[in-house]
Amino acid sequence: MKRGLWLILLLGFSALSFAPERAKADLDYLVGIGPRVAGSPAAAQAAEYLAQQARAAGYVTEFQSFSYTRSRDTGSSLSLGESRLEAFALSGSPGGSFEAVLQAVPGIGAAGDYDNLDVQGKIVVVRRGGIPFLEKARQAAARGALAIVVVNNEPGGVRGTYGATGPIPGVTVAGRDGEGLFARSGERVRLVVGSVLEQAQARNVIARRADSQAPGVVVGGHYDSVPGAPGANDNASGTVTALELARTLRSESWARDVWFVWFDGEEDGLWGSRNFVQAYPEWVRGLRAMINLDMVGVRASSALGIGGNPALLELLERSGVQFNDIGNSGGSDHTPFAQAGVPVLFFHWGIDPNYHQPTDTVADPQVMAETAGVVRLVLERILGR
Ligand SMILES: [Zn+2]
Incomplete structure (x- = not known):
């Protein structure tokens, strides 16, 4: 050396x-x-x-x-039945642990994707793309959703950011892990969002x-x-x-x-x-x-x-x-x-x-x-x- x-x-x-x-x-x-x-x-x-x-x-x-000040992900996950998927807290997301019904939202989670859907008190799952993470979260929050899971539009994982403090907890999951979630609407899931605020x-x-x-x-x-x-x-x-x-x-x-x-x-x-x-x-x-x-x-x-x-x-x-x-x-x-x-x-x-x-x-x-x-x-x- x-x-x-x-x-x-x-x-x-x-x-x-x-x-x-x-x-x-x-x-x-x-x-x-x-x-x-x-x-x-x-x-x-x-x-x-x-x-x-x-x-x-x-x-x-x-x-x-x-x-x-930034938020740090201390470890996040989404569990359904026996399986536990790795999740990544969106930067700026509130943290917490939630058990609720999963609700698949077709499309990217824009306003029009919620027609005839009741997401009150539920954890919604949407696809990545089209609009920013924060906008997806706002649409979900406005309809009473508890939290939002964004499935990546590529097989791997992605670390995203709200770019601000998010209205509800939000995570991403890898595309290969998350694609199956859309078929499991109505099941109870457990979401852990390990997001904490810290000074850098x-x-x-x-x-x-x-x-x-x-x-x-x-x-x-x-x-x-x-x-x-x-x-x-x-x-x-x-x-x-x-x-x-x-x-x-x-x-x-x-x-x-x-x-x-x-x-x-x-x-x-x-x-x-x-x-x-x-x-x-x-x-x-x-x-x-x-x-x-x-x-x-x-x-x-x-x-x-x-x-x-x-x-x-x-x-x-x-x-x-x-x-x-x-x-x-x-x-x-x-x-x-x-x-x-x-x-x-x-x-x-x-x-x-x-x-x-x-x-x-x-x-x-x-x-x-x-x-x-x-x-x-x-x-x-x-x-x-
Ligand atoms: Zn760079």
Whole structure:
């Protein structure tokens, strides 16, 4: 371990091009820690590693601490007769334990799906898709349902969120587990929703050059991951791509005001990027661009996806970069910057089959190197190398 570290330090000062083997070492380290859930010891270890690596590359680092309330699933299940299905509490769901009659609702649980159904005091089961989880829960709650079970529209499981405090307890179950529930309307079931509220203590990691007073461009990505997933592609890939870019840009005079920020709490609702934007309004006002890297280690689609500011996208097109325009897609850390008026670019290869799964263990340093090449080109154009 120690010897490897010294090798990394030496390389950090010498190489100017993106080194896939160095990125691979970073990836292995971060994925090896396990799921980097915001506020967990694993996330703290990841933050320390990023700061230490950035310092070794010649940057000054600081942590931006913040906290927020989130719900945590301590274990949820749905039992019918002899069988017990694993369930996942929706983030923001009230917790509790309930015994009631199961009522299948056809379709996705929209208003029209409840025609001629009596769900008063019952636990409803609906399919995922079409409308947000919160809207499904509102429809069920408005008709007196006790709780809601959402069956995933794929065989595996999914961790969803209400995005707010939900009106009734809600869980998801895997598609392969839940499909059979629709034939068991009228049976008594027992639903346990192990949802508890807790405070998460989170930290962004900020790296800048000692001689830079304010950021001209922020390059970043979230380093936290969801519970149960080691987050290789989501988002050790973006984290490491930014880190390796930091190493390669350290000695470029034109890149002095490129700051690197690794965001925490993204998976719980973009907490890190929102806190950065709120805490540093003057820096944010002065930004010429914010570049967000999220899921850039797996070729999940035919070409690199880039979305965001039309002028920056046009600049990429003029430069001959091949990419899919993914439009103004939200849902990641560029969003709070865009809302604050900063021209953003969102780099994203697309959702891969291991997304938010325990199997998210692999990212390809070559894909990351390719992505980094495009980021570097944008930076050179913006900062007028
Ligand atoms: Zn992500």
